[in-house]
Amino acid sequence: EAQVTQNPRYLITVTGKKLTVTCSQNMNHEYMSWYRQDPGLGLRQIYYSMNVEVTDKGDVPEGYKVSRKEKRNFPLILESPSPNQTSLYFCASSLSGTVIPGELFFGEGSRLTVL
Amino acid sequence: GNSVTQMEGPVTLSEEAFLTINCTYTATGYPSLFWYVQYPGEGLQLLLKATKADDKGSNKGFEATYRKETTSFHLEKGSVQVSDSAVYFCALSEHAGNMLTFGGGTRLMVKP
Numbered sequence: 676e677a678q679v680t681q682n683p684r685y686l687i688t689v690t691g692k693k694l695t696v697t698c699s700q701n702m703n704h705e706y707m708s709w710y711r712q713d714p715g716l717g718l719r720q721i722y723y724s725m726n727v728e729v730t731d732k733g734d735v736p737e738g739y740k741v742s743r744k745e746k747r748n749f750p751l752i753l754e755s756p757s758p759n760q761t762s763l764y765f766c767a768s769s770l771s772g773t774v775i776p777g778e779l780f781f782g783e784g785s786r787l788t789v790l
Numbered sequence: 791g792n793s794v795t796q797m798e799g800p801v802t803l804s805e806e807a808f809l810t811i812n813c814t815y816t817a818t819g820y821p822s823l824f825w826y827v828q829y830p831g832e833g834l835q836l837l838l839k840a841t842k843a844d845d846k847g848s849n850k851g852f853e854a855t856y857r858k859e860t861t862s863f864h865l866e867k868g869s870v871q872v873s874d875s876a877v878y879f880c881a882l883s884e885h886a887g888n889m890l891t892f893g894g895g896t897r898l899m900v901k902p
Contacts, residue, residue: 679833708889717794717879717892718834733889765833779826779890781833 677702679782681766687788688756696751696785698766706769707749709741711762718765724749756789792817796880796893803870803900811865811896813880821882823856823863828877870900
């Protein structure tokens, strides 16, 4: 089954404790991206990756890091989480990022709470 | 920069009622336009899209027409069902790179 898998789905942590949210897709997609969803703000892009070893900032990259060492994985790293990073996070992937945008496939989301 | 504005919700309708969710956008060029749907506890799914002016996207009884003159992409459905209850997001993408700019989302609640 084609899917984007995120882990953990739910996490409560404390300020300053490094954490990683993993994202994996099994569709051989070149393009992957992270969004955060906050009430009234819709989804805002954090980082995206057009292919392996190629990453770039989205609209709200501050406080986050990403890496793309393999095509299927795109982890989101919070080096020192703060309460304003409490949010619902979505990973998404697509076949290609270089043509007219096609369908984005989203994971089920990771709800993060930073105390 | 680009932006997408949607009507605020929640929108509450009775089953079989007509649905319109307004969406307008601001973009510097000629974006592609999308509607995504988020069912409770799930990620977003693409509902429909249109890539140029006057295109009509349609899926599952939903329709939206790309109106360049009014910079709008309103979502419509002739007869909603309880199973349509979800949050609907309008979005645009202008640049190569699949970067989507989302509106704030509109929650639809359909009552039997």
